Every structure is written in structure tokens, then in C-alpha cells.
Amino acid sequence: MGEWLYLVIGIGVLAVVAIVGLVATAGRRRGAPPVEAPEDRAGGLLAPERPVDERRPGDRDGDRDGEDVPAGGTGTLTEVPEGPVTIEEPPTPAPELDRPEGTQSRLVRLRQRLSRSQGGLGRGLLAILSRDRLDEDAWEDIEDTLLTADIGVAPTQQLVDNLRTRLRVEGGATDVRAVLREELVTLVDPTMDRTLKVSGADGKPGVVLVVGVNGAGKTTTVGKISRILVAQDRSVVLGAADTFRAAAVEQLATWGERVGVPVVRGPEGSDPASVGFEAVKQGIADCVDTVLVDTAGRLQNKAGLMDELGKVKRVIEKQAEVTEVLLVLDATTGQNGMVQARVFSEVVDVTGIVLTKLDGSAKGGIVVAVQRELGVPVKLVGLGEGPDDLAPFDAGAFVDALLG
Numbered sequence: 001m002g003e004w005l006y007l008v009i010g011i012g013v014l015a016v017v018a019i020v021g022l023v024a025t026a027g028r029r030r031g032a033p034p035v036e037a038p039e040d041r042a043g044g045l046l047a048p049e050r051p052v053d054e055r056r057p058g059d060r061d062g063d064r065d066g067e068d069v070p071a072g073g074t075g076t077l078t079e080v081p082e083g084p085v086t087i088e089e090p091p092t093p094a095p096e097l098d099r100p101e102g103t104q105s106r107l108v109r110l111r112q113r114l115s116r117s118q119g120g121l122g123r124g125l126l127a128i129l130s131r132d133r134l135d136e137d138a139w140e141d142i143e144d145t146l147l148t149a150d151i152g153v154a155p156t157q158q159l160v161d162n163l164r165t166r167l168r169v170e171g172g173a174t175d176v177r178a179v180l181r182e183e184l185v186t187l188v189d190p191t192m193d194r195t196l197k198v199s200g201a202d203g204k205p206g207v208v209l210v211v212g213v214n215g216a217g218k219t220t221t222v223g224k225i226s227r228i229l230v231a232q233d234r235s236v237v238l239g240a241a242d243t244f245r246a247a248a249v250e251q252l253a254t255w256g257e258r259v260g261v262p263v264v265r266g267p268e269g270s271d272p273a274s275v276g277f278e279a280v281k282q283g284i285a286d287c288v289d290t291v292l293v294d295t296a297g298r299l300q301n302k303a304g305l306m307d308e309l310g311k312v313k314r315v316i317e318k319q320a321e322v323t324e325v326l327l328v329l330d331a332t333t334g335q336n337g338m339v340q341a342r343v344f345s346e347v348v349d350v351t352g353i354v355l356t357k358l359d360g361s362a363k364g365g366i367v368v369a370v371q372r373e374l375g376v377p378v379k380l381v382g383l384g385e386g387p388d389d390l391a392p393f394d395a396g397a398f399v400d401a402l403l404g
């Protein structure tokens with residue numbers, strides 16, 4: 001029994017000694033002074049110490065005591081690795097690309113917007129046509145409403161004549177709205193080919209040249225078209241041939257970056273034709289589907305414009321056919337826009353019109369006027385400053401938006 005007592009006391013003493021020892025060691029660790037930053041012997045070039053948890057693999061702890069200065073001691077202080085050390089840089093994250101809006105949701109959204117901006121025209125016409133008596137005053141009101149919406153004199157006359165005849169012949173039971181819709185659709189001309197020619201022949205890219213006066217929305221339109229094409233899985237190169245204005249080149253570069261489309265650019269003031277040429281050259285080399293070329297639209301005189309745009313087109317066509325020449329017109333400029341349209345169409349063979357800023361004006365009638373004037377279809381309409389605010393033009397949908 002006495003032996004057992006001695007054994008138990010001995011074990012107890014050993015346990016107490018062990019516990020005291022452990023507590024003392026922990027206390028020393030806790031109280032250890034922080035690792036001092038090594039003295040900067042390199043005259044302020046010392047890189048700041050990174051917190052331990054930010055160190056990369058390969059960094060070693062505990063030996064940064066200022067003794068690791070390379071012999072020469074002239075640069076920043078670095079550790080001398082004992083063996084080959086690979087410092088893995090975190091992979092540079094790829095820039096996040098925009099996902100352009102798909103066709104269906106874009107169309108629904110933009111048709112509603114078109115309705116909001118242009119609905120007044122249709123509603124105004126319907127209100128007059130629904131009067132009990134359509135006297136001369138009523139027909140004059142109809143004419144005024146159409147002229148205010150920039151439809152133009154001749155188309156207005158044609159529409160009024162057709163409506164008068166039909167309503168007289170078809171009598172009181174006629175669905176006025178249906179007659180008006182039919183006549184407006186005829187005026188906008190649903191038979192015109194509005195497809196955008198963005199594909200080339202013989203394995204070459206389609207080339208779309210975008211022209212128009214400054215501020216009409218050319219650069220924005222080029223950016224928006226590129227997004228539509230990207231959404232359709234087509235490959236694109238942009239040519240920033242508006243070398244007159246450095247900001248336009250930057251603007252286009254940003255549009256390209258957002259959807260991962262390369263932008264060919266030249267120095268400010270360089271020859272727009274050479275930028276167009278290089279863009280198409282790159283498009284051919286990369287086997288892309290479409291090259292979109294933005295141009296400068298200085299209208300200081302027709303001869304200068306003709307020289308510049310004519311040369312851009314000629315030079316590009318040494319490599320590939322220009323499949324589409326889009327004239328961008330600002331819908332808010334009314335008759336002024338029509339004058340510009342005429343000048344451009346005399347200078348280059350315009351194959352399609354883009355009417356921008358239809359969201360900001362109730363002058364949708366310009367669609368009819370400009371098509372009549374140039375004999376060229378409106379192919380796209382701009383309905384806002386958002387990146388996906390561009391819609392293909394469709395005569396029926398346009399008239400439906402007018403009628404609300």
C-alpha cells in the first residue's frame with residue numbers, strides 16, 4: 001500500500017512539473033517580440049514587408065533579419081533562395097466581356113420605346129379620323145400632323161388622298177384604324193430589302209462602311225452593330241478610320257474591348273483610307289465574318305468629302321468588296337438631315353440608312369421622307385444611348401408602334 005502511495009505521489013509531481021513547463025513555454029511564445037522590419041540599408045528602396053498570409057509560395061518565414069541583403073547591396077533587399085524557387089503570379093484575370101442582349105428581348109424592349117416616342121403621331125391621326133364628320137378642317141389637321149412628324153410634302157399628300165378615297169368608297173362601317181395602318185405600311189414600303197449585308201464572298205469578310213456627319217451617332221452605331229453580330233456568334237474586326245477626332249478612336253476602342261472585338265487604329269490625323277485598308281487586311285488574315293469601318297464625316301465641302309470617302313472605299317476594295325454602305329442620320333435634325341443625306345448619297349453609293357435618336361424625337365415620319373428621297377431603305381433604328389439600343393427596322397412593327 002505504501003509503495004502504491006509513493007507511486008501515485010511521484011506521478012502527480014511529474015504531471016505538475018510537465019504542466020508548469022508547458023505554460024512557461026507558451027508564455028514565452030506569446031511574449032516574443034514582433035519580428036522587426038529589417039533595416040532599410042538600401043536608401044528607402046526597401047519593399048514593405050508583406051503580411052505573412054499574403055506571402056507567396058516560396059517565401060520563407062523567420063529569416064528576414066536584415067542579413068539577407070545581397071552582397072552588392074545596391075537594390076531592393078531580396079531573399080536569396082536556397083534552391084530554385086518558382087514564384088507563381090496569380091493568373092491575370094481575363095477582362096470580363098459584356099454579353100450583348102439577344103434579339104428577342106431587344107426587339108420587345110425597343111418596340112415599346114418606339115411606341116412611347118412615336119405613338120403620338122398615330123394617336124393624333126386616329127383621333128381626327130374618328131371624328132363624326134371629316135370636313136376640310138379635319139383633313140387639314142391630318143396634313144399638319146403628318147408634316148409635323150417630318151413625313152414630307154409629297155408622301156403626306158399621297159396618304160391624305162388615299163385615305164379620303166378609301167373612307168368615302170368603303171363607307172361608314174370601315175375600320176378606320178385598319179385602313180390607316182394599311183396606308184401607313186404602304187407608305188413605309190414593306191417590299192424594300194432591309195437585310196444587312198454583313199457577309200462577303202470567296203471566303204472574305206463582309207465589309208460595312210459607316211458614313212454620316214459628326215455627331216449623328218456613327219461611332220455609337222458601329223459599336224452597337226458589332227454587339228448584334230457578336231450576339232449572333234459572328235466574328236468582327238472594327239476599323240477606326242475616323243482619324244480626325246482622337247476621342248472617336250478611343251470611343252470605338254472601348255466598344256470593341258467590351259465585347260472582345262479587335263479594333264484597328266492609326267495615329268491621330270493619319271490617312272483614314274490606310275486604317276480602313278489595314279482593318280480589312282486584318283479581317284482577311286483572321287478569317288473574320290465582318291469588318292465594320294467607322295469614318296469621319298466632316299462636311300466642310302462636298303469635294304473634300306468625296307475625295308476622302310471615295311478613297312477609303314477604293315482602297316478597301318483592293319482587298320475585299322464593300323458589301324454595305326450605311327448612312328447614319330440623326331432623326332432629330334429634320335430637313336437639315338435630309339440635306340446631309342442628299343450630299344452623302346451623291347458621294348458614295350449608300351445601300352442602307354440608320355436613323356438614330358428616334359427615342360428623342362416624335363419625328364418618325366423622316367423614315368418615309370428619307371427613303372423617298374434616296375430610294376434606299378432604312379435598315380436600322382437607334383432608340384437610345386444604351387449599348388443594345390439598336391433595332392432592325394421593320395415596316396409593320398414600325399407602324400404598329402406609331403398606332404400604339
Ligand SMILES: Nc1nc2c(ncn2[C@@H]2O[C@H](COP(=O)(O)OP(=O)(O)OP(=O)(O)O)[C@@H](O)[C@H]2O)c(=O)[nH]1
Binds near residue numbers: 213245358385
Ligand atoms: N438618344 C440617343 N442618343 C444616341 C443614339 N445614337 C447615338 N446617340 C448619341 O449621340 C452622340 C453622338 O454619337 P457618336 O457616335 O459619337 O456620333 P458620331 O457620328 O460618331 O460623331 P463623331 O465621332 O464626332 O464623328 C452620343 O452621345 C451618343 O450616345 C440614339 O439612338 N439615341
